[in-house]
Amino acid sequence: MATSTRSPRRSWDAPVPPIFRPLLRAYLIGYASAVGPRFLSLLIQYTLRRQKKERETNGNGKKRKDSFLVALQRVLLRPMETQSFPTFCAALVGGYTFLELPLKSIIDRNGSNISELARKRLSRFLASFISAWMSLQLLQSKQTPDFTGTTPHPHPSKPPVTTHFAGRTLDLTLLAATRALDVIVGELWARRRTRREAAGHWTRWDARIGRLADPALFAFSSGLVMWTWFYEPARLPPAYQRWISTAAAVDNRLITALQRCRDGTLRYGRDTGQAPLLGSMCDDYLWPRHWGDPAVSIPFPCEIVHMGVGPSCEHHALSRFTRSFTWAMTTYLPLSLLLALRSRGPRSLLTSPPALRRVLLSAARSSAFLGAFITFFYYGVCLARTRIGPHIVGTSTPCRQRLDGGICVGTGCFLCGWSILLEHAGRRKDIALFVAPRALATLVPRKYGKEKEWRETAVFATSVAVVLTVFAENRRRVRGVMGGVLNGVF
Known part of the structure; x- marks a missing residue:
């Protein structure tokens, strides 16, 4: 009896030459990430407006044309510009x-005394470094009002002086730098573990640290x-x-009061x-x-915090x-x-109670x-100012x-993040690597002089080169969502 063999599923980009496939995939992923959130936001706004039956009119009382199609066209077409994120993604991956x-080939001809593995790594590093440098400059070349300022000219008869600032791509640079550090630390820790396991020195404390x-x-x-967020939003x-x-x-008002306690504007007694x-x-x-009078209530009752x-x-x-x-369940559920539903389908989900x-x-x-994150923050404030803090610091004015003036908020900030232990272990790395670049962004200026932009470009290019070079040899080393994206592209 003859057995039928099922042919492998044909990839959607099979007609595209292999060398162009990563470029095309990178462009489409960049386009989807640029359009998806804006389209969803536009759809929600339009739905709410239709539900409320709002009719917008112009100054003459005539009915305005429905702005939904105009906004939709802008959402769909703007990412296709040359200085856009999808083009940046395609330039980075295509250049690499x-x-x-x-x-x-050049390194092979001029570096015969270098090992084959070292030549491969060097060519990958240089290719990704150059493509990352050029692609980021593509994004940086776009001028936006938020990063453009005007100052009066010393001579009143002349027009104001326009100044362009750098910093538009800072979040992208910090994301790349965070991922590069994660790759480097992960690789060093993996090598340390291999050595210690081979020597029989790997302990439970090492595993817990990991x-x-x-x-x-x-x-x-x-x-x-x-x-x-509390002191410098x-x-x-x-x-x-x-x-x-x-x-x-x-x-x-509560936030403002604690801010003024810190800067000395509000003083007890x-x-x-x-x-x-x-x-x-x-x-x-x-x-x-009188609870709110700092001259009388020292300190103001914790019930105000509640x-x-x-x-x-x-x-x-x-x-x-x-x-x-x-509140969180309304989003997460x-x-x-x-x-x-996307992975299983509605029928499979409804007919499978375990799923x-x-x-x-x-x-x-x-x-x-x-919920625990928010709770730990608030309870940390209460612990410092009412429950434990006065027994350690003192009760004087x-x-x-x-x-x-800072200890109560600092305690809440220290405690809140440990709620991550309630989350699934597989998601902790993604959440941590999502927040880390935003934490780094609080330590650097959001805008800076255009003459210093090369420093950011160098950090970005080096970080991308590290990530792509390591990814080419060990795909599992690039963790989380970023690893999944790179696997999809390459």
């Missing part, structure tokens, strides 16, 4: 692909981000700042004119107004977790369902992580000033 073989590396990275990074990207503010759900700040908050929550939940710090923490968990249970548990676990 096309330059590697010619550079390898498992705690990603949680520690996330805890440090998220703590730095939260500290910046302008150093964070606006969208990131708004998202944290939404998740935190805190009265801005002195009338510096700051009583109306928290006094208005006391009026809104029906508390005694914002109407009650005097108990533990009850406030439980309330925070419940509210944050519920639909996302988990969509991912499951549906895994989806629910995954969403609940991620929601618990985010200067000690209370120190506690509310």
Whole structure:
């Protein structure tokens, strides 16, 4: 009896010559990442507008043309410009692909005394370095209003002087630098483990350090981000700042009061004119107004931090977790369902209780992580200013000033990130590597002089060269989403 053999599935880009496939895949991935979020945001806005039956009119009272198609056209066509992210992705990958073989030939002719492996690594490094340098300059050449300033000319009769600033590609550079550091540290740790296992010196403490590396990275990074959000929010990207503010759900007057405690504007035991700040908050929550007077209340009661939940710090923490968990589930549950439907299909998901249970548990676990993150931050503030801090620092007026002037917020920043231990171990690395570049961004200026841009370009090119060179030899070394993207491209 003859047996039928199923032919292998034909790739969608099979008609494309192999050397052009990575370039095409990189362009499409870049295009999807540029269009996808904007298209989804546009669709949500349009749906909400239709539900509310809003009719926009111009000054003459005539009905305006539906702006949805115009906005959709802009979302779809703008990423096709020359100085766009998809073009950058294609230039980086295409340059690396096309330059590697010619550079390898040149190095082979002039470096016969170098080993074959070293010549391969050098050609890959140089090819990726050159392509990364040129592709980033493509993005940097685009001028935007946010990075353009004007100053009056010394002579009033002449037009203002236009100054262009660098920093548009800083987030991309920090992402590449973080990934390069992760690759280097991971490779060094893997070699250390191999040596110690061969010598029989690998211990449980070594294994624990390896498992705690990603949680520690996330805890440090998220703590730095939260500290910046609290005291220097302008150093964070606006969208990131708004998202944290939404998740935190805190009265801005409370944040302002703690900020003024830190800079000395609000001082306990002195009338510096700051009583109306928290006094208005006391009026809104029906508390005694003197609670918000720093000259009288030293310190102001922790119930103000709880914002109407009650005097108990533990009850406030439980309330925070419940509210944050519920809020997070509205995001994580639909996302988990969509991912499951994409991979399994609706029929398989509905007819398989274990699969549906895994989806629910995954969403609940991620929601618990985010809920605990917010809870730990707030409870850390309470621990420092009420529960433990006064027993360590002291209860005098200067000690209370120190506690509310940074120690309480610092404690919350230190504790909140360890909630990552509630998340699945496989996701910790992705979350940690997502937050780490944003933490680095708080340490460098968002804008800087154009004459210093070459430094950023050099960091980016070197980082990309490290990642691609290591990836060519050991694909598993590039972890998480970035590793998946590179596997899809190459």
